[in-house]
Amino acid sequence: MKKNFKLFWLFSTYSIKSAFQQRLGVVLFTLGKLLRFVVFFIFVYQLLSKTRFLAGYNINQTIVFYLTYTMIDNLGQLLFREVYRFRPLIVSGDFSGILIKPYHPFMRILIGGIDVLDVILTLPYTILLVYFIQKAGGFTFLTAIIYIGLIINSLVLTMAFHILVLSLGILTTEVDHATLIYRDLSRMGSVPMDIYKEPLRTLLTFVIPIGIMMSIPVKGLFGILTWNVFLYSVAFCIIFLIGSLTIWKKALMRYQSWGG
Amino acid sequence: MITVKDLVKTYETPIKSGSILRDIIDRQYKKNIALNHISFEIDENEFVGFIGPNGAGKTTTMKILSGILYPTEGSTKVLGYTPFEKNNKFLKQIAFVMGQKNQMLWELPAIDTFYLNKEIYEIGDASFKQRLQEMVELLACESFIDQPVKTLSLGQRMRVELIASLLHKPKILFLDEPTIGLDIFAQAAIIKFLKEYQSRYKTTVMLTSHYMQDVQRLAKRIIMIDHGTIIFDGMLKDLIRDYSEEKIINIIMDEPLEKLPAFISHYRHAYTFPQLKITIQKSQLHKILPQILESVAYNDVTIEDEHIEDIIKKIFKKKNTSS
Numbered sequence: 001m002k003k004n005f006k007l008f009w010l011f012s013t014y015s016i017k018s019a020f021q022q023r024l025g026v027v028l029f030t031l032g033k034l035l036r037f038v039v040f041f042i043f044v045y046q047l048l049s050k051t052r053f054l055a056g057y058n059i060n061q062t063i064v065f066y067l068t069y070t071m072i073d074n075l076g077q078l079l080f081r082e083v084y085r086f087r088p089l090i091v092s093g094d095f096s097g098i099l100i101k102p103y104h105p106f107m108r109i110l111i112g113g114i115d116v117l118d119v120i121l122t123l124p125y126t127i128l129l130v131y132f133i134q135k136a137g138g139f140t141f142l143t144a145i146i147y148i149g150l151i152i153n154s155l156v157l158t159m160a161f162h163i164l165v166l167s168l169g170i171l172t173t174e175v176d177h178a179t180l181i182y183r184d185l186s187r188m189g190s191v192p193m194d195i196y197k198e199p200l201r202t203l204l205t206f207v208i209p210i211g212i213m214m215s216i217p218v219k220g221l222f223g224i225l226t227w228n229v230f231l232y233s234v235a236f237c238i239i240f241l242i243g244s245l246t247i248w249k250k251a252l253m254r255y256q257s258w259g260g
Numbered sequence: 261m262i263t264v265k266d267l268v269k270t271y272e273t274p275i276k277s278g279s280i281l282r283d284i285i286d287r288q289y290k291k292n293i294a295l296n297h298i299s300f301e302i303d304e305n306e307f308v309g310f311i312g313p314n315g316a317g318k319t320t321t322m323k324i325l326s327g328i329l330y331p332t333e334g335s336t337k338v339l340g341y342t343p344f345e346k347n348n349k350f351l352k353q354i355a356f357v358m359g360q361k362n363q364m365l366w367e368l369p370a371i372d373t374f375y376l377n378k379e380i381y382e383i384g385d386a387s388f389k390q391r392l393q394e395m396v397e398l399l400a401c402e403s404f405i406d407q408p409v410k411t412l413s414l415g416q417r418m419r420v421e422l423i424a425s426l427l428h429k430p431k432i433l434f435l436d437e438p439t440i441g442l443d444i445f446a447q448a449a450i451i452k453f454l455k456e457y458q459s460r461y462k463t464t465v466m467l468t469s470h471y472m473q474d475v476q477r478l479a480k481r482i483i484m485i486d487h488g489t490i491i492f493d494g495m496l497k498d499l500i501r502d503y504s505e506e507k508i509i510n511i512i513m514d515e516p517l518e519k520l521p522a523f524i525s526h527y528r529h530a531y532t533f534p535q536l537k538i539t540i541q542k543s544q545l546h547k548i549l550p551q552i553l554e555s556v557a558y559n560d561v562t563i564e565d566e567h568i569e570d571i572i573k574k575i576f577k578k579k580n581t582s583s
Contacts (some may be wrong), residue, residue, distance in 0.1 A: 006379050014376065018367040021408075096328045097363040101380055102351035253330040253344075256271055257323050 007107050012114035015082075019116045029117050037070060037121075040190065055194035060136035061222065062192065067129040069190040069214045072151060074118050074125055076158040082113030083162045087175040095170075096257045109166060110159070133221065143223045150217035150233060157213050157237045163244040167251035189214025212236055261339060261432070261464055262302040262325060268333035269295040269320050269488075294320045296488040297334070304431075305462040309469070309479030309496070313576065317488040318468040322434045325466070326356045339431060352381055355430035357421055359437035364409040370420035371405045374427060381428035388427065395423040399453055415446030422453065435467040439474055451477055472569045484575065491579050496568075503575055504566045507545050509552060511536040512560040521555040534559070539566075 019026055044066050048059040057065065086109055089095040098108050133139065139147070161182055169175040189210040193201055205211025212233045219225040272289040295317045302308055310318045323329040324336055327343035327350070336343055341350035357363075364373045378388045396402050399419040404412060412420065418438060426433070435454070439447040451474055458465055458478075469475050475482070475496075482499055484492040492499060516533040527548070528539040536556070540548050545563070553561065 003379070003382065010376055010379055014365055014368060014372060017372075018365070021367045092361070094361055094363075096323065097356070097358065097361055099328045099346070100326050100351060100354065100356045102348040103380060255329065257328050 004103070004107060007103055008111060011108065011112040015113040016116040016119075026117065030120055033117060033121055037125075040066070044191075055192050057192055057194075058136070060132055061138075061218075063132045064129070064136050064221070065192045065215065065218050066190050067125065067132055068151070068218050069186075071122075071125050071129055072154045072158065072214060072217075073186060074121055075155055076162075078115050078118035078122065079111050079155070080159065080162040081115035081118070082109055082111065083165055083175070084179055085113060086166055086169045087173060090169050090173050090175075091258065093258045095255070099255075106163070110162060136222075139221050139223065143221050146225070146230070147217050147221035150220045150230075153233055153237050154213040154217060156241060157209070160237070160241040160244040163241075163248050167244070167247045170251040170255050185210055186213065192218070206232065206236070209236060261304045261306075262300075262466075263337045264301070264321070264325070264334070265299050265336075266297045266334040267295050267299070267321070267324065267331055267336060268293070268297055269317070269324060269329065270332045293488050295324075295331075298485070298488070298490050299334075300483060300490065300493055302464060302466065304464055306481055307458055307465045307467070307479045308481045308483060309467050309475035310483050310485065311468065311472070311475055311572065312485040316485045318485055319436050321485070322356070322436060322466055322468065326354055326434055327351065328356075352428060353431045354434065355425040355428070355432075356434040357425045357436065357438050359418065359435075359440040362409070362417070363421060364417070364424060366410050367408060369406045370401075370409055370412075370424070373409070373420070373424050374405070377424050377427050383428055391427055391429070392423070395426060398456065399423060399449070413446075415442050415449070418442060418446065418450060419453075422450070426457070429461065429463075431464060433463050433465045435465060435469075437469055438467070439469060439471055447471070447474070454478055472567075472572065476568050484572065486576055486579060492575065500565055500568070500571060503571050505542055505574075506539050506566045506570075507542050508564040508566065509538045509540065509545075509549065510562045510564060511538075511552065511556060511558045514557045514559050517556065521552075523551060523555075 041063075044062060045059070048054055048062055052058065054062045086095075089098070089109065095105075095109070098105050101108070165175055165178045165182070168178050185204075185208060188196075188204060193205050193211040193215040196204060201211075205215065216225060216229060216233050220230065271292045271294055273292055274283070275288045275290050277283055277288065294315075298317070298321065310321065312318050320329065324331050325338055325343055327346045330344050339350060339353055341347050343350065364370060365376065374388075374392060377383075383391070396405060399422060401416065401419045401423070404416050405420060405423075409417060409420065422438070438454070439450050442450065454465070454467075455478055457463065465478075467475065467479060480496055482492065482494065482496050483490060513534045513536060517531070517536075520529075520531060520536075524536075524538060530537045538548075538552065549563075
């Protein structure tokens with residue numbers, strides 16, 4: 001365990017060092033991400049300053065939904081950024097060099113490339129999230145714990161999804177489109193699931209499951225989550241993770257190590 | 261140390277049907293046999309040259325032995341482990357250097373990869389320092405280990421790749437084309453290093469190379485593989501003894517010849533003053549040599565074995581004709 005933490009730290013340090021080799025790129029990408037965040041933030045704010053409520057949630061609560069989505073999305077990208085760089089490793093066969101190292105390959109291909117841009121952005125997102133949660137009110141110590149627990153649940157689900165993408169990468173060399181689909185779908189979770197009509201709402205909440213990842217933690221925070229849905233979220237996450245790991249093992253057996 | 265029994269590896273490749281729709285909905289696959297029931301054993305401290313044409317199955321075998329690929333059939337045991345299980349204790353005892361692949365941190369100086377490998381292989385501080393110094397000296401790369409890897413020449417990169425792979429003193433070293441693309445000086449430096457390293461640390465080495473001279477200079481034992489089947493497994497000297505059918509007489513002359521003696525034209529020869537090269541059957545040597553020496557004024561005469569490349573080419577050709 002100690003070795004894994006040390007390796008995680010080293011991979012992260014080297015990833016940040018590598019990113020800073022192109023300083024202009026760091027500045028431009030950070031600005032781009034901030035711009036996207038601010039534009040959507042203004043959109044939500046403007047929309048609700050006119051309508052006052054969105055699917056029964058007031059402006060502060062809606063912003064908490066958006067900020068929770070942003071935080072989970074940001075943490076997912078921060079932790080699992082290396083997945084987006086997996087395809088070249090497969091196509092060139094360089095993944096073979098990782099498989100012969102005495103650590104779990106996930107140390108390198110899943111969490112081995114902390115994105116420095118997202119690290120920078122985590123701080124303002126956290127400050128804003130805490131500020132708007134306080135402003136929205138309506139939570140207790142227990143619901144706050146449930147909220148944090150469900151965010152962790154969402155991150156595990158995000159990890160399971162990324163493991164699935166890695167497996168797909170080995171089996172088909174397809175990574176980019178799968179991650180794009182994931183990102184497009186997860187973006188639907190930037191607003192409460194309640195705004196979508198049935199059956200789309202149930203589909204997005206429980207099947208795909210953007211709702212479990214993005215909306216349900218906030219519902220837990222505001223104390224409007226039933227225990228059944230809470231347990232379903234956790235069970236879904238565990239089953240999805242086990243499924244992803246099983247597919248990963250099968251994919252490794254079919255790895256062909258191209259490129260000589 | 262390495263035991264391979266009845267090893268089979270097949271790859272599936274898609275077959276194009278001519279219809280895009282059918283290729284998407286009902287894609288058909290063809291099975292390609294990369295390894296066809298091969299068996300061999302390698303003992304401790306052996307340096308084995310693994311040779312064969314492209315696609316023969318050399319790299320596939322090494323990738324199975326290092327746990328990268330999953331074998332379709334058969335059994336492999338390396339240091340008592342099943343490689344594909346990827347036990348960390350096993351992986352800490354092997355290294356795989358691939359001439360065409362980069363295992364270094366591309367954007368950062370080589371020294372950063374060395375420090376990373378120190379943690380990966382849990383090498384103690386003192387041992388790491390001593391080992392690094394030794395490797396850096398042996399490979400003469402002190403001047404560029406602080407440069408980003410992306411700025412190194414191919415020869416320099418291969419040297420730092422070797423250091424990164426050997427810092428943890430692996431018991432088994434897999435070398436896949438370590439000198440590919442290198443100039444003759446870099447190639448010679450790597451070969452010299454490998455020879456010295458193996459004799460010093462008694463590491464078991466499996467080497468593939470298309471440069472037969474590399475194999476000849478390093479390996480005592482040869483495993484020849486073609487179309488996934490082993491066609492020779494034995495000592496290099498035995499290969500030369502059993503399969504070399506010709507000798508090359510190399511004559512350096514004092515004066516240019518006005519006309520080549522008539523009997524020489526019956527043999528394969530090449531003449532450019534001052535050198536005359538005649539290739540003859542091994543069995544004819546005692547008969548032909550006195551004749552040659554009588555008929556030309558020579559300065560020096562040497563008799564060489566047939567080049568290893570030619571012997572190997574002949575074996576492959578013979579094998580392909582018979583099958």
